[in-house]
Amino acid sequence: MAQVWDVVVIGGGHNGLVNAAYLARAGRKVLVLERRHVLGGAAVSEQIFPGFTFSVFSYVVSLLRPEIIRELELPRHGLHILPLESTLTPLPNGDYLAAWGDPDLTRRELYRHSPRDAEASVEFSRLMYHMARAVKPILGMIPPDPTSLSPAEVKGLFALGGHLRSLGAEHFHALYKLMTMSSADYLDEWFEFGPLKATKSASGIIGTFLGPRSPGSAYVLLHHYMGEIDGAYRAWGFCKGGNGSVSGAIASAARSFGATLRTNAPVRQVLVRNGRATGVVLESGEEIEARVVVSGLDARRTYLDLVESKELPPELLEQVRRFRFRGSSGKVNLALSELPDFTCLPGVGAHHRGAISISPSVEYLERAYDEAKYGEFSRRPYMDIVFPSMIDPGMAPPGQHVASVFVQYAPYHVNGGWTDAKREAFGDAVIDTLSEYAPNLKTAILHRQVLTPADIESTLGLSEGNIFQGELALHQLFFLRPAARWASYRTPIRGYYQCGSSSHPGGGVMGAAGRLAALRILAET
């Protein structure tokens, strides 16, 4: 007789794995079904070229929840986070702006460009610390439904209200501004040095189809600051072996609790009988029975692809159809015979062990966005570059290197659609732009892999290639993620849950959605 699982998790992304690990830890019999040959989703490491290992998609760890590291004992399962200390912004005039690991050095560097900004940045960091602290409890909270009068929801709302009141007026107002302003406008209130504003505002545009002057981008900035409050925990950095090792550690924890993880097992459909999920059918036709089915996929796949529309209320279908994806990012992975030699800081140095940000001015970023608005990839894009082999030498053969280049903007809806030629043209634009700052780059490239939003979608199933399973825009967050009334990991189908980044608190290698969904499932089933 076929086995009936307590839980089947669709998708072995890191959130699906976290979800499975927590459920298995609580004694449930759990099966994870991953479509690809590797686990991890957007957090995978693969040897694309022999000897060179890449964090193919996501490449840094900044938001992974400390409670998950602790509760799943991830270090014991191989998680090793290494420091990534600096950010260098090379400038077209041959100078640079750097933020180093040491606060005094960073201040002195900033002083060189603007004594006023050097002072303001200390105050700004303090405020962002408070803001991140204010938002942090929300990350660990199942969103209450503000329109519901059920005692549990009201209690949740009170807790939230109490928390916001405890911020005090000053911080509450700052939070309100962050929630509503553009990152560039917000930063204009603080700083004068262009490259500083540009580099800081860049984190407000990552993964969204917004420019630094688009309202709402300031919140994304905060989202990226969140990792910093766990500063003491030092969960920020580069994972040894790449981000696939984050997934690897979670998978190992899940297995140690008894979960079964299957790869090459694409799910076609969730089986529903009388409004209740009863299992799944694989593409192969194999049927698997389960008491609970959890989807780690994005909202579009979870609601529109995996279940028949007749099982869902039309308002929900409508909301999900309007849930915004609009992928805007690409990725270029390079195997290098030598490190890029930056004209602004010649030779191999500490800057190669940190991030390189191509964000010389807010206008530069806004122009890059303009091109995308009209359906073209940016000729001169924003880039965030790291050299993982400088941090973990095991990523490349001795003396050689890998570079991970995160690029924006590459719109999913590009004019004429993404073709092989367009992909290569996009790759060329990235290399040409970077070569302006590091002229030896072209001759150093041994291999390159270019990923467009279309590639991200076809490889990972992330709709429109959105890296966060849906934009982190204010109207798509918290009790609206992914849809009003359905932000608490439940779906209208009994026994069918969601646990991916399309649900609260959103994207990033954070694990929070997987964990919160598991807590909800454990409480209800």
Place this chain on the structure above:
Amino acid sequence: MLKTTPFHARTAPLVLGLTWRRWAGYAVASVYDWLHDREYAAIRNAAALIDVSPLYKYRISGRDAARLLDRVVTRNIGRLAPGRVTYTPWCDSRGKVIDDGTVSCLAEGEYRLTCADPLLRWLHQNAFRMDVQIEDVSEALGALALQGPLSRAVLEEVVESPLGPLGYFHITRNRIAGVDVEISRTGYTGDLGFELWVPAANALGVWDALTTAGSRYGLTPAGIWALDIARIEAGLLMADVDYTSAHRAVAESQMSTPYELSLDHAVALEKPAFNGREALAAEQASGPAWRFTGIEVDWVSFEALFTARGLSPSLPTVAWRTSVPIYRNGRQVGYASSGCWSPLLKKYIALAHVRAPHFAPDTPVEIEVTVDHERQRAGAWVRRLPFFDPPRKRA
């Protein structure tokens, strides 16, 4: 003036923040870079180069060399074959630990003893009527610890004859950059690693060869701050930090026996006679009053102490070396002597002396922490040492 080590000409320009410290009368780097995070990471992730030249080193040779050592240390040196190294404490006649270190058997009847404190007088006192030469080679020999998962790969690039398997706690002779060196598979990090014993006069050539080859493997010079975290994770105690030498202690309560330091494996009671044997045999029969053990702070309770005051948990960035009370059921049952946040394990850990019967692994205890200038107690557990013990250490 503090003395400088044979590698000083190379290390000095690397110390960016003038962060020097004293070690046995020498100036050594606490940290080279601005922060020690990367130096620590190199120990666990790539390879680190640590100048450990200030160790005291004695060359002991002659017909009675083994006899002398067997009288002094608690391990069985008669059984130590040429090419082998052993870790051992040594005691006074009451079985109280004076110091701890390594003994290398370089050849038949030829040994090297390393220690934290000077020992020449004690060695001479113990060598009465023995046919033995004791030579203080502390200054003649520079010492480098090359530690980390890629340390073997770096070393293999620079040795003139093949390194061979060189097992855990083995020692061999080789040449690097034309210089005769001894290489032991030892270290103070609990990781895969080697220590290189280099004639002081030719030390710089060896440093250069290692750093040049090492640049392809992420080799990073590391200071004492990084080393301190690694050795706490490895559960390795430090003389004059985790225990007081019987030669320095003022009161008996300050002293410890090898059993109290959980060094049972290093006490060879089967040897007919050695300093402290009788006292130790008696103690072994009755069981020690103290044990040296690991402590893991319960993060949830630690964080709650800070949250209650509107703060985020604050952790020491550098390992601490102070005495911190350990409680159980409201009564003090011991004290921690070193502690740190383990960046690898993501745990707040400490090394502690705990009284019988509270030292059983996983016993719940409490540790004192200062939060917002107030003494508080966070939950903690007694843990078995070491905290970190990768298979590569012995492989």
